Amino acid sequence: MKLALVVVLIVGLAAVPKVVSPYYVTVLLPAIAYSIALLGFNLLFGYTGLLSFGHALFVAVGAYSAAVLSAKLGVKSFELVLLISAAVSVAAAVPVALLSVRYVRIFFGILTLAFGMLFHSFLFKFYDITGGDTGLRVLRPSLFGRDFAELDKTSFLVGPFYYYCLALLVVLGFVMWRIVHSPFGLHLMAAREQPRKAEYLGVRVRFVRFLAFLISAFYCAVGGVILAINTGQADPELAYWTHSGDLVFMTVLGGFASFFGPIVGAFSFVMLKGQLMGLTDYWRFFLGALLAVMVVAFPRGLVGVGQQIWTKARAR
Amino acid sequence: MTTLIETVDVRKAYGDFVALDGVTFSVAEDEVVSIVGPNGAGKSTLVNVLTGLLKPTAGLVRFKGEDIAGVGPVLLSRRGMARAFQLVHIFPALTVAETIAAAAISQTGRSLRFFSSVKADKELAARVGEVAAIFGLEGKLGTQAQFLSQGEKKLLDIASAFALKPEVILLDEPTSGVSSGDKHGIMTTLMEAAKRAGVKAIILVEHDMDLVAEYSSRIVALQGGKVLADRTPRDFFRDPEIVAAIVGKMPPRHACAA
Numbered sequence: 001m002k003l004a005l006v007v008v009l010i011v012g013l014a015a016v017p018k019v020v021s022p023y024y025v026t027v028l029l030p031a032i033a034y035s036i037a038l039l040g041f042n043l044l045f046g047y048t049g050l051l052s053f054g055h056a057l058f059v060a061v062g063a064y065s066a067a068v069l070s071a072k073l074g075v076k077s078f079e080l081v082l083l084i085s086a087a088v089s090v091a092a093a094v095p096v097a098l099l100s101v102r103y104v105r106i107f108f109g110i111l112t113l114a115f116g117m118l119f120h121s122f123l124f125k126f127y128d129i130t131g132g133d134t135g136l137r138v139l140r141p142s143l144f145g146r147d148f149a150e151l152d153k154t155s156f157l158v159g160p161f162y163y164y165c166l167a168l169l170v171v172l173g174f175v176m177w178r179i180v181h182s183p184f185g186l187h188l189m190a191a192r193e194q195p196r197k198a199e200y201l202g203v204r205v206r207f208v209r210f211l212a213f214l215i216s217a218f219y220c221a222v223g224g225v226i227l228a229i230n231t232g233q234a235d236p237e238l239a240y241w242t243h244s245g246d247l248v249f250m251t252v253l254g255g256f257a258s259f260f261g262p263i264v265g266a267f268s269f270v271m272l273k274g275q276l277m278g279l280t281d282y283w284r285f286f287l288g289a290l291l292a293v294m295v296v297a298f299p300r301g302l303v304g305v306g307q308q309i310w311t312k313a314r315a316r
Numbered sequence: 317m318t319t320l321i322e323t324v325d326v327r328k329a330y331g332d333f334v335a336l337d338g339v340t341f342s343v344a345e346d347e348v349v350s351i352v353g354p355n356g357a358g359k360s361t362l363v364n365v366l367t368g369l370l371k372p373t374a375g376l377v378r379f380k381g382e383d384i385a386g387v388g389p390v391l392l393s394r395r396g397m398a399r400a401f402q403l404v405h406i407f408p409a410l411t412v413a414e415t416i417a418a419a420a421i422s423q424t425g426r427s428l429r430f431f432s433s434v435k436a437d438k439e440l441a442a443r444v445g446e447v448a449a450i451f452g453l454e455g456k457l458g459t460q461a462q463f464l465s466q467g468e469k470k471l472l473d474i475a476s477a478f479a480l481k482p483e484v485i486l487l488d489e490p491t492s493g494v495s496s497g498d499k500h501g502i503m504t505t506l507m508e509a510a511k512r513a514g515v516k517a518i519i520l521v522e523h524d525m526d527l528v529a530e531y532s533s534r535i536v537a538l539q540g541g542k543v544l545a546d547r548t549p550r551d552f553f554r555d556p557e558i559v560a561a562i563v564g565k566m567p568p569r570h571a572c573a574a
Binding site: 175178179181182183184185186187190194196197198199200201203204205208 | 427
């Protein structure tokens with residue numbers, strides 16, 4: 001049942017460029033990027049119980065790595081850009097994680113927030129390296145060695161690049177599915193539930209938290225690379241703490257207790273934000289109000305609401 | 317008899333306060349050693365030193381001949397010592413099967429398998445079923461721990477410790493919070509489970525003198541951080557002064573008669 005739903009959704013997403021205007025497809029690209037990033041983010045939040053308020057840091061590291069690689073070092077291959085950017089992000093995550101996973105709850109949240117703000121001010125102040133407030137340009141990559149020179153920018157993004165990113169989401173989603181259902185995933189959840197008991201059952205609590213943190217940094221960087229290529233720009237706003245807040249927002253909106261919650265949250269958030277921004281300048285107000293209602297009335301997020309409706313419909 | 321675990325002249329001080337003061341004792345194969353004493357006697361500190369959680373200020377702690385002072389519960393669990401808690405420790409959102417599986421995964425050294433499926437592992441499922449059956453939890457495998465009864469939670473806590481296939485198991489008041497009618501039932505289950513699981517020795521921390529008298533092969537009494545007595549139950553309960561120092565009242569009747 002679940003699998004059938006997933007297949008239908010993938011086919012649906014694959015059909016989107018054939019049905020709607022290119023504008024809407026470029027709106028969906030960030031949703032795919034955030035879905036990938038949040039799969040990683042939620043390994044740490046939903047499964048490990050560590051809520052980071054600084055994970056935009058790793059999205060930004062992905063974006064800036066893509067900028068440096070493509071515009072400064074002339075790396076064209078998307079595969080190389082992805083791998084190197086993700087590796088840079090994991091390397092950056094090592095010291096952050098080593099310090100942060102010693103703490104839980106509010107202390108972990110504040111520490112990650114602090115690291116995120118540090119990185120943002122680095123991007124802002126070191127103009128020569130990072131382009132300061134204007135950020136860095138990101139060039140169009142080649143996919144599997146093909147540079148699609150015959151396509152203009154939009155056709156490239158809504159055509160081959162869109163399908164590439166969708167495939168990435170499917171592959172990385174499958175990998176994450178395996179991770180959370182593996183022995184390692186079970187130990188993450190044990191550490192989340194009751195760390196002291198978990199230790200007595202042989203769970204290396206800090207070590208598995210550390211690894212989950214690195215995996216999340218990998219996924220966030222991949223999301224960041226896609227975001228940057230989509231806009232052609234690595235922007236310091238990507239590292240700003242409100243962007244970290246958006247990651248939390250999307251995950252809670254979709255439902256952090258569910259595997260698919262973050263993906264649902266990413267798509268809902270991106271589309272809702274797009275609609276609201278067209279209607280009013282106060283879109284943040286309405287999004288905030290929505291989140292407040294969700295947390296109070298539907299703590300299991302949109303996926304939880306869907307599950308409730310499904311259970312009721314079946315009971316009839 | 318082979319000594320499994322021993323402390324030599326262990327001292328644990330927190331500033332001026334001395335929680336353990338020169339504690340020397342050992343547990344050998346086939347023994348059930350009870351640690352008794354009034355509140356504040358140092359039982360909890362000793363337990364935490366024995367399970368590698370606390371590093372003693374001075375003295376030696378050895379498990380199977382190796383120094384385990386402060387090595388931590390993870391390492392100790394892999395070397396063959398398990399602990400069940402006084403206050404029930406469970407994983408509320410995990411099922412009975414998942415809880416036991418978490419321990420079995422550590423025991424088989426598979427915790428860093430990232431892509432294999434827990435559910436599809438038949439060997440693991442068999443092991444989980446086997447452990448659950450010992451504690452009568454085989455009908456609850458798919459139930460989240462938070463929805464178990466208090467007694468079942470206690471059993472799950474202990475079952476997960478047994479899933480580590482320990483050589484020594486430390487039971488911290490295994491019957492606390494259980495109605496007095498059930499406590500002998502739980503102890504009998506525990507003793508049989510220990511035999512079946514190949515546990516070589518049991519350390520029992522217990523207030524209930526009925527249970528101590530019935531199930532221990534030796535009793536170590538602590539008072540003020542020192543070992544007051546280290547005797548067989550027979551000798552222990554024959555000495556009214558010691559019993560009074562530990563329980564603060566006269567011993568239970570059947571223990572006197574023994």
